[in-house]
Amino acid sequence: MTEQTTNPANRARRLARGVAYGAPALLLAVAIAGVDFWPFSAYRLFSTVRSDATSSQQLVVSFADGTERAVSCVDHPVLRETMRFVPKLAVIDARTRDVMLDTWFADCDIDGADVVRVRIDRVDRTVDPVTHVTTETAVTTVWNELL
Known part of the structure; x- marks a missing residue:
């Protein structure tokens, strides 16, 4: 392994990017699929x-x-x-x-x-x-x- 992949700061950045891009992608996928999957939906509360x-x-x-x-x-x-x-x-x-x-x-x-x-x-x-x-x-x- 290289120093760049084992560096804790790099791992933290990759994790933060995964969460930052993954959470909105999951919300969008749930909305498009139309499933009621709490806590990612509950649109009825506001509709x-x-x-x-x-x-x-x-x-x-x-x-x-x-x-x-x-x-x-x-x-x-x-x-x-x-x-x-x-x-x-x-x-x-x-x-x-x-x-x-x-x-x-x-x-x-x-x-x-x-x-x-x-x-x-x-x-x-x-x-x-x-x-x-x-x-x-x-x-x-x-x-x-x-x-």
Whole structure:
């Protein structure tokens, strides 16, 4: 080996260049591929358009005794981050769906043994620009299943 390749200063420079060029290249590759690979993505955090009309989802569970409980996805991190999988719930196998539901129930402190029906509702709201009062305008069921 030559003195130039074993010199600690040269090794440090090569490492710094690798990090300086590699990190932006990795960010660009993740963005182009469109994968959600944290911490190199999470673009959803910054891509929400803010206007006077908003929409959010909520988990609604029905219990055997006839009562219902609605849980806002905004207040529960697991629900909030997994709502993008809702369109796939109709086509995934029952075991995978059950694991997802059990995870949601655990995040919301719900005893899954008593749940007889689960649905996801999209709640549309408008916000008054002057008073900032939120008014619910529509509730649409996105997914509904008997357990």
